[in-house]
Amino acid sequence: MTDWTEKYRPTTLAEVRGNNKARDALREWAESWDEHRESVILHGSPGVGKTSAAHALANDMNWSTIELNASDQRTADAIDRVAGGAAMNQSLSGTGRQLVILDEADNIHGNADRGGARAVTQLVKETQQPMVLIANEYYDMSNALRNACQEIEFRDVSARSIVPVLRDICRKEDIEYESSALDAIAETNSGDLRGAVNDLQAIAGNRGRIEESNVVTGDRDRTEGIFQLLDAVFKEKDARGALEFSYDVDETPDDVVNWIEDNVPKDYHGAELADAYERLAAADRWLGRVRATQNYSYWRYVSDNTTAGVAAARQEPKGGWTRYSPPSYWSKLGRSKSTRAKRDYVAQGIATSSGTSIATARKEVLPYLATMTHHCTNRELTVTMAARYDLDTEHVAFVTGSGENTKKVESIVEEAQRLRSMPDPMDGNDTADDSTTEETVDSDETGESNGTGDTDQTDDPDPENDDQQTGLGDFV
Numbered sequence: 001m002t003d004w005t006e007k008y009r010p011t012t013l014a015e016v017r018g019n020n021k022a023r024d025a026l027r028e029w030a031e032s033w034d035e036h037r038e039s040v041i042l043h044g045s046p047g048v049g050k051t052s053a054a055h056a057l058a059n060d061m062n063w064s065t066i067e068l069n070a071s072d073q074r075t076a077d078a079i080d081r082v083a084g085g086a087a088m089n090q091s092l093s094g095t096g097r098q099l100v101i102l103d104e105a106d107n108i109h110g111n112a113d114r115g116g117a118r119a120v121t122q123l124v125k126e127t128q129q130p131m132v133l134i135a136n137e138y139y140d141m142s143n144a145l146r147n148a149c150q151e152i153e154f155r156d157v158s159a160r161s162i163v164p165v166l167r168d169i170c171r172k173e174d175i176e177y178e179s180s181a182l183d184a185i186a187e188t189n190s191g192d193l194r195g196a197v198n199d200l201q202a203i204a205g206n207r208g209r210i211e212e213s214n215v216v217t218g219d220r221d222r223t224e225g226i227f228q229l230l231d232a233v234f235k236e237k238d239a240r241g242a243l244e245f246s247y248d249v250d251e252t253p254d255d256v257v258n259w260i261e262d263n264v265p266k267d268y269h270g271a272e273l274a275d276a277y278e279r280l281a282a283a284d285r286w287l288g289r290v291r292a293t294q295n296y297s298y299w300r301y302v303s304d305n306t307t308a309g310v311a312a313a314r315q316e317p318k319g320g321w322t323r324y325s326p327p328s329y330w331s332k333l334g335r336s337k338s339t340r341a342k343r344d345y346v347a348q349g350i351a352t353s354s355g356t357s358i359a360t361a362r363k364e365v366l367p368y369l370a371t372m373t374h375h376c377t378n379r380e381l382t383v384t385m386a387a388r389y390d391l392d393t394e395h396v397a398f399v400t401g402s403g404e405n406t407k408k409v410e411s412i413v414e415e416a417q418r419l420r421s422m423p424d425p426m427d428g429n430d431t432a433d434d435s436t437t438e439e440t441v442d443s444d445e446t447g448e449s450n451g452t453g454d455t456d457q458t459d460d461p462d463p464e465n466d467d468q469q470t471g472l473g474d475f476v
Helices: 020-031 050-061 076-087 105-114 116-126 143-147 159-172 179-188 193-204 222-236 239-246 253-266 270-293 296-312 328-354 358-372 379-388 393-400 407-420 431-446 453-459
Strands: 039-043 064-068 098-102 131-135 149-153
Touching: 020 039, 020 050, 020 149, 039 050, 050 064, 050 098, 050 131, 105 131, 116 131, 116 143, 116 328, 143 149, 159 179, 159 193, 179 193, 222 239, 222 253, 222 296, 239 296, 253 270, 253 296, 270 296, 328 358, 328 393, 358 393, 379 393, 379 407, 393 407
Parallel strands: 039 131, 039 149, 064 098, 098 131
Antiparallel strands: none
16 A cells, blocks of 8 residues: 555645745745755654655756665765765756755764764765755754754644645545544644644545544643543552553653652552552563563553552542642753753764764763863863864863853864864874974973973873863763
């Protein structure tokens, strides 16, 4: 059976639904490409039509396309060979233009140790062909890559925009329908046009008519659902009833564990609280097995202990209203999210530059950099670090422990940008370095100071001479 999302993919931008502003901006980008010659990033939630819009644009402009999206094609060599070759050459179609489409561009950092991220950044700066990068998470991409491209956001498609698409597909497939059925599908998938089309095809099956009763809907408000589950487990249901109630809650078992663990002391006390925590401990052990084996069939044992087990621990009736709250673990993650993002950005730059894995860069390189550049006391090393890893003020401040908006950090970043624009000495242009080395050797041989002694000490810092820390150790 033909996939309806492919069969009814828009062939022109005019057919792209629900993102008129983004669609018009994309057309304007393409029509003026010869003037700005910049690549563009299309970003937004999955299923909102980013990739379809890129292909529709190519049809409108009579451009051929070349697409790169497989994870095993993200090495520097593959990008240079496939996308790079296309971006630097004239199209074989005779139009003089071909559109290079790089899907999942926000996931390239997973292969940073193979040079993929750096290759893409270099490619968008040098491309001779229009290039579209597709991403779900815009801010998961490096600053360098974002700054080198225009960006267009595709917003979630409203249910009101989804219904006409479903209606048109039913007409073409000769399927009768109740309007309320299409409304229900659209509401259930609000924001995700692709999901709505997939649901329509699944519901239609061999039916000649779709009725509202054929559409299985559920409450997708996750916050309300989890609060109802907490009441069911702590107050209202027996063990079996609590377990069956959990089937209709759109939460993963590990999230349910966090919710129940943080809120159970608000209703349970004494022996029943101890029993409840024993059940939660058993659930946590099963979660550990899931993580270790990737066998998600063990999740049912997590749910058994978390819902039925905790409900069975209740020794007396519970009533009234309880103010439940999200897990404190989540708020801790939220507070550290910005810090972890900075850490990972710097580690990605180290991995890309040095050929190590991101994990190695984070655990074995970053702590030493933090010590050696503490408060930017070794200015030359700090500038070199910022230039090598393409760091801006917030990342230099993170590594060194200095204030982000201080003139010292800002001047270091400016100097690093000038340094990046100069030829890389690793490319063989090391004449200046050779002369400096000769001066140092001459000075060593004569035992006389040539004025570079302090610089030599600064270039080769001893991490153990500075026992102050930046706080980076909490995140590595």
